[in-house]
């Protein structure tokens with residue numbers, strides 16, 4: 728009980744705003760609808776919130792669950808063919824959810840891509 732965990736999965740690795748569009752849910756295609764999302768990346772998952780102050784509020788609300796992406800076994804790839812926007816990549820989860828993420832700011836989207844890819848590569852595949 729006195730051991731301090733070095734694998735605290737709740738530690739925030741990265742957070743910030745990106746444009747997000749969920750394009751499939753459980754393998755079923757959805758109509759693309761881009762919206763700004765506050766994204767919180769931890770070792771195992773990403774959480775999507777509407778605003779940066781929501782994660783703190785969510786801790787106070789027992790019933791509140793943000794949209795959540797399990798990164799175990801997930802895939803990440805650049806998908807320029809899936810949008811007229813630049814700098815778009817896709818995350819596909821084991822459960823068949825597909826998310827597009829985008830920013831016009833090159834360094835910002837590259838940082839996100841590498842942070843998420845590193846998280847996926849560190850995790851077991853299922």
Ligand code: I3P
Nearest residue numbers: 748758759760761808809810811812815827
């Ligand atoms: C979609 C909307 C999206 C666009 C998408 C359109 O129209 O304009 O922004 O995606 O293109 O279908 P609607 O709002 O009527 O659903 P991009 O901005 O990523 O290009 P798509 O069908 O080629 O994906």
